Amino acid sequence: MPTTIPEEEFTYPGSTGCPGCGANLVMRYMLKALGERTIVSIPACCWAVMPGYWPSNCLKVPLLYTAFEATGAAISGLRAALDLKGIQDVTVVGFAGDGGTVDIGLQALSGAAERRTNAIYVMYDNEAYMNTGIQRSGSTPWGAWTTTTPVGTTHGFKHEIKKDIMAIMQAHRIPYSATVSVAHPEDFVKKIAKAKEIEGFRFVHALSPCPPGWRMNPMHSIEVARLAVDTHVFPLYEIMDGRVKITKKGRGLPVSEYLKFQGRFSHLTGDEVEAIQKGVDAQWQTLMAKEESGT
Amino acid sequence: MVVASEVLANAAFRMGFEVSAFPFFGVERRGAPVTAYTRIDSRPIRTKSSIYWPDYVVVLDSSLLKGIDVLEGLKQGGSVLINYPEGKKLENVSPRFHHFVLDATAVASAHGIGSQTAPIVNTAIMGGFAKMCDVVTLDSVLESIRELAPAKEEENVAAAKEAYERTVEVRP
Amino acid sequence: MTKSYEEIPLTPISDSPSTITITGLWRVMRPVVDPKKCKKCTVCWKFCPDAAIKLVDGVPLIDLQYCKGCGICSFECPAKCIVMVKEGEK
Amino acid sequence: MRSVMTGNYASAYGVKLSRAEVIAAYPITPQTSIVEKLAEFVASGELNAKYIPVESEHSAMAACIAAETAGARTYTATSSQGLTLMHEVLIWASGARLPIVMTNVARAMAPPWSVWVDHMDSIAQRDTGWMEFFCQDNQEVLDTTIIAYKVCESAGVMLPAMIIEDAFILSHTSEPVDVPDQQLVDSFLPAYSPELKIEPGKAMGFGSLVKPDQYMEFRYKAMLGMREAHDRYLRVEQQFKSIFGREHGGLLDRYRCADAEVVLVCAGSVASTAREVVDAIRAKGSKVGLARIKAFRPFPQEEFKELASRVEGMAVLDRSYTFGAAGAMFSEVKAAAYSSHRRPVMKNYIAGLGGRDITPKILERIFADMMVVSKRGAEDEVEWVDVAGLPRRWR
Numbered sequence: 001m002p003t004t005i006p007e008e009e010f011t012y013p014g015s016t017g018c019p020g021c022g023a024n025l026v027m028r029y030m031l032k033a034l035g036e037r038t039i040v041s042i043p044a045c046c047w048a049v050m051p052g053y054w055p056s057n058c059l060k061v062p063l064l065y066t067a068f069e070a071t072g073a074a075i076s077g078l079r080a081a082l083d084l085k086g087i088q089d090v091t092v093v094g095f096a097g098d099g100g101t102v103d104i105g106l107q108a109l110s111g112a113a114e115r116r117t118n119a120i121y122v123m124y125d126n127e128a129y130m131n132t133g134i135q136r137s138g139s140t141p142w143g144a145w146t147t148t149t150p151v152g153t154t155h156g157f158k159h160e161i162k163k164d165i166m167a168i169m170q171a172h173r174i175p176y177s178a179t180v181s182v183a184h185p186e187d188f189v190k191k192i193a194k195a196k197e198i199e200g201f202r203f204v205h206a207l208s209p210c211p212p213g214w215r216m217n218p219m220h221s222i223e224v225a226r227l228a229v230d231t232h233v234f235p236l237y238e239i240m241d242g243r244v245k246i247t248k249k250g251r252g253l254p255v256s257e258y259l260k261f262q263g264r265f266s267h268l269t270g271d272e273v274e275a276i277q278k279g280v281d282a283q284w285q286t287l288m289a290k291e292e293s294g295t
Numbered sequence: 296m297v298v299a300s301e302v303l304a305n306a307a308f309r310m311g312f313e314v315s316a317f318p319f320f321g322v323e324r325r326g327a328p329v330t331a332y333t334r335i336d337s338r339p340i341r342t343k344s345s346i347y348w349p350d351y352v353v354v355l356d357s358s359l360l361k362g363i364d365v366l367e368g369l370k371q372g373g374s375v376l377i378n379y380p381e382g383k384k385l386e387n388v389s390p391r392f393h394h395f396v397l398d399a400t401a402v403a404s405a406h407g408i409g410s411q412t413a414p415i416v417n418t419a420i421m422g423g424f425a426k427m428c429d430v431v432t433l434d435s436v437l438e439s440i441r442e443l444a445p446a447k448e449e450e451n452v453a454a455a456k457e458a459y460e461r462t463v464e465v466r467p
Numbered sequence: 468m469t470k471s472y473e474e475i476p477l478t479p480i481s482d483s484p485s486t487i488t489i490t491g492l493w494r495v496m497r498p499v500v501d502p503k504k505c506k507k508c509t510v511c512w513k514f515c516p517d518a519a520i521k522l523v524d525g526v527p528l529i530d531l532q533y534c535k536g537c538g539i540c541s542f543e544c545p546a547k548c549i550v551m552v553k554e555g556e557k
Numbered sequence: 558m559r560s561v562m563t564g565n566y567a568s569a570y571g572v573k574l575s576r577a578e579v580i581a582a583y584p585i586t587p588q589t590s591i592v593e594k595l596a597e598f599v600a601s602g603e604l605n606a607k608y609i610p611v612e613s614e615h616s617a618m619a620a621c622i623a624a625e626t627a628g629a630r631t632y633t634a635t636s637s638q639g640l641t642l643m644h645e646v647l648i649w650a651s652g653a654r655l656p657i658v659m660t661n662v663a664r665a666m667a668p669p670w671s672v673w674v675d676h677m678d679s680i681a682q683r684d685t686g687w688m689e690f691f692c693q694d695n696q697e698v699l700d701t702t703i704i705a706y707k708v709c710e711s712a713g714v715m716l717p718a719m720i721i722e723d724a725f726i727l728s729h730t731s732e733p734v735d736v737p738d739q740q741l742v743d744s745f746l747p748a749y750s751p752e753l754k755i756e757p758g759k760a761m762g763f764g765s766l767v768k769p770d771q772y773m774e775f776r777y778k779a780m781l782g783m784r785e786a787h788d789r790y791l792r793v794e795q796q797f798k799s800i801f802g803r804e805h806g807g808l809l810d811r812y813r814c815a816d817a818e819v820v821l822v823c824a825g826s827v828a829s830t831a832r833e834v835v836d837a838i839r840a841k842g843s844k845v846g847l848a849r850i851k852a853f854r855p856f857p858q859e860e861f862k863e864l865a866s867r868v869e870g871m872a873v874l875d876r877s878y879t880f881g882a883a884g885a886m887f888s889e890v891k892a893a894a895y896s897s898h899r900r901p902v903m904k905n906y907i908a909g910l911g912g913r914d915i916t917p918k919i920l921e922r923i924f925a926d927m928m929v930v931s932k933r934g935a936e937d938e939v940e941w942v943d944v945a946g947l948p949r950r951w952r
Binding site: 300301304305308313314315316317318320340341342343344345347 | 560561587672693694723725726727729730731732733826827829830832833915916917
Binding site: 074 | 578579581605606607609610611612613615616617619620621622623624625626627628629631645646649755756757758759760761762763764765766767768771
């Protein structure tokens with residue numbers, strides 16, 4: 001069956017993302033849904049490099065580069081200026097990585113959400129500081145290897161759980177937030193298109209597989225993203241005015257199916273995988289309960 | 296609430312003087328003592344430094360007399376106006392200065408300015424100041440109050456007038 | 468070639484398409500399509516991170532100037548009609 | 558129409574008259590009454606602007622950068638800790654060549670905690686590519702805000718500027734200020750409409766990555782902007798004078814320097830007191846003058862070189878200390894004087910830090926010391942003034 005996502009491309013080829021880069025797809029699908037009347041603000045991250053050296057630009061929409069922690073503030077500034085100039089029919093987007101969102105950019109993000117800035121903030125989550133060479137971030141999952149959580153001889157890895165940015169954003173009572181996956185472009189585009197029509201601050205959490213960072217073969221990028229949904233490691237859902245709605249139940253496969261493709265988890269023992277499984281199951285139950293109770 | 300030093304500065308300015316009014320700010324907390332300074336001159340005031348030897352001192356709360364040497368630096372022959380309870384005798388009145396007293400608290404509460412427990416004496420005390428100080432007239436103070444008082448304009452003006460009448464010099 | 472300070476804008480403002488960067492040079496493996504097996508499902512087009520696949524009557528035509536050889540199209544193709552071939556081999 | 562107002566209100570009126578369009582506001586003592594007044598202007602409709610209550614000073618500047626890139630005239634205000642928190646994005650704003658105008662209420666840096674005047678926060682930003690205009694009174698604060706927008710937005714300049722107002726001595730001191738007529742300001746300062754701005758439908762990336770083989774040319778261009786700002790400021794101030802009938806002495810405001818033997822160099826509100834002291838000393842027969850640094854950036858290099866060639870002694874008062882060989886202003890003034898064919902004796906006085914009052918008496922003693930030093934040379938080139946524990950008495 002032919003695809004149901006828009007055909008028009010808003011990215012030029014020649015961007016310098018690694019082969020199999022999930023973040024390229026996150027941008028590609030997002031712009032397909034939002035269209036030409038979009039302005040994107042990008043802080044320091046992989047995507048600040050991808051458009052290429054000046055004067056190269058791989059986006060067919062205007063792009064504002066900002067300082068690392070400033071995305072939340074930049075989209076507020078952009079929207080204020082556009083509103084002041086009476087330019088209405090344009091979507092302002094903050095597009096940042098996980099470190100730039102949950103760590104250094106969290107303060108500005110929270111400010112923008114609290115101010116109900118009329119913008120969409122999309123976090124492409126490759127679960128570590130990838131542009132600087134795979135250092136752990138607050139969004140790196142429990143159990144993962146990174147260059148700053150080395151396994152080495154002491155069987156080390158990241159022992160803190162991944163920051164739940166969706167819960168943090170929900171605490172800001174924003175009108176719409178959603179998780180999206182590059183393995184489900186139709187669901188991805190549908191949610192972005194829905195977000196586009198909503199007034200106020202909207203947040204989208206996109207899982208963005210990273211072959212070098214996750215220590216995996218680039219060809220598995222989509223498969224891994226798909227398994228993240230099927231094993232409930234990365235559930236697909238949206239929250240509209242506080243109500244949770246799961247949009248993809250997934251096949252409910254064991255977590256090991258997801259982990260096995262990724263070298264960053266290859267050191268984990270059976271018990272450790274079991275610990276991840278328990279955590280994922282608990283999280284999934286909570287989510288289902290929330291959907292049930294409509295809160 | 297209108298600031299006393301602003302009423303004074305504005306009054307003098309309306310009379311054609313050059314003025315400079317500034318508070319000594321520390322950590323502002325409700326009830327904590329603050330000091331405000333005002334310079335009045337016939338030519339532009341270029342000195343931007345604190346006032347150490349004032350010609351006039353105004354004490355808006357007599358409880359300050361206990362803790363603070365309010366007369367510190369007051370020039371020989373200078374004048375001090377103290378918001379002091381009516382009928383209570385002012386102690387250690389020094390012959391070196393002119394002492395004026397006014398129960399601004401009573402006047403303010405009589406005109407319903409501020410709350411009953413914490414009347415605001417700012418405008419009343421300025422009425423008293425016009426009596427003490429020969430530079431600034433009562434009319435200019437009243438006009439300044441009308442201009443600056445955000446609310447209860449007439450009550451503030453009436454309080455200042457009455458305060459002017461009830462301000463008396465106390466001889467040692 | 469370095470541009471003179473008189474030719475450049477006040478601050479770097481990029482307005483020329485990134486197509487000047489030939490990322491096709493990065494490839495180690497190259498996707499080869501067997502049009503006969505293709506079921507025109509467009510999955511390859513959909514999942515290509517670099518939008519380097521054009522559909523001609525529904526059949527993928529890979530833009531080898533930009534394809535980085537990640538192999539996603541080959542892995543995801545339901546009909547298995549895209550095979551990854553080492554660069555330089557036929 | 559003249560009325561009595563604080564330096565902070567003078568800033569707010571300057572911003573209103575300049576028709577700022579996007580204001581990012583984060584409070585910090587002693588700047589708060591600026592952003593409060595602006596909030597009133599916007600709420601009452603007196604100022605057609607978008608007011609963004611940001612959650613930090615870093616975000617205040619980041620929001621201004623974004624809004625300015627989209628073609629809006631922006632404004633923010635801060636002080637000490639907030640200004641230094643902005644350091645990264647101050648450099649960003651000048652690198653992006655955005656003519657943002659900001660008020661900095663100069664206040665001491667912590668620790669120790671202090672809410673009083675000190676120039677360390679402003680001096681610490683001398684390398685950010687921002688113009689820095691120190692003011693000596695509230696009228697100058699208002700006027701310089703309007704002048705700055707015009708200078709910054711000039712085609713050959715396109716750099717940001719900060720108007721520096723001493724904490725409390727200006728920010729909270731009420732004095733008469735003439736608030737010019739809006740139509741006159743509109744004739745002087747037209748609406749901001751940059752050639753290049755970010756707008757929907759135009760695929761342009763603002764602030765891209767640049768390789769080593771192209772970076773210097775951008776930085777060189779920014780240097781040219783700062784160089785152009787020097788002359789442009791003088792021209793714009795004269796235009797301002799022709800419309801509003803007043804000026805504030807250009808970039809280096811020289812007072813009675815023509816035949817001066819000893820000159821005091823300083824910046825900010827202390828210069829206003831120094832004017833009085835110069836007159837007093839002159840009345841007693843000594844030839845002294847005042848050279849007030851209005852602009853620390855663009856630095857009045859040629860003006861200092863010229864002045865240095867004809868005075869015996871130059872006392873440079875730094876109201877900050879930056880852990881260099883001497884105060885920052887002293888070092889730069891001395892560098893300018895070094896290339897003059899005649900070099901005066903120079904001495905650096907570190908004074909007034911953390912709100913310490915610089916009284917007329919202290920200034921008189923500095924002049925007296927400098928008159929001696931300019932004859933006999935100084936034992937040490939840097940002296941800290943009015944520090945308890947040091948032998949010399951200043952009060």
